[in-house]
Amino acid sequence: MRRGTNLGQTGLRRRRCRGNPMADYDRLPPELRAWLRQAALPWSVRSARRAWVRALGKCGGDPVAAGAQLSRIEARQLESRQT
16 A cells, blocks of 8 residues: 555645654743643644743733643633533
């Protein structure tokens, strides 16, 4: 069996991952990496970084408050998945 043939009948284009996901993760701030280790949902590096930057902006640059903001975002996501 050839690699990459398990795509089914889809009209969507294939997307390749660009860059090195582990290196991208390693470049995240230590506070965000610590938060991601305890997160209940799987976050991509891109979405985690975007949410972190927004949370830091709302919380005046306080990483502890930004982590709490991310926890609230995640709780809302979990709640919406249960209903």
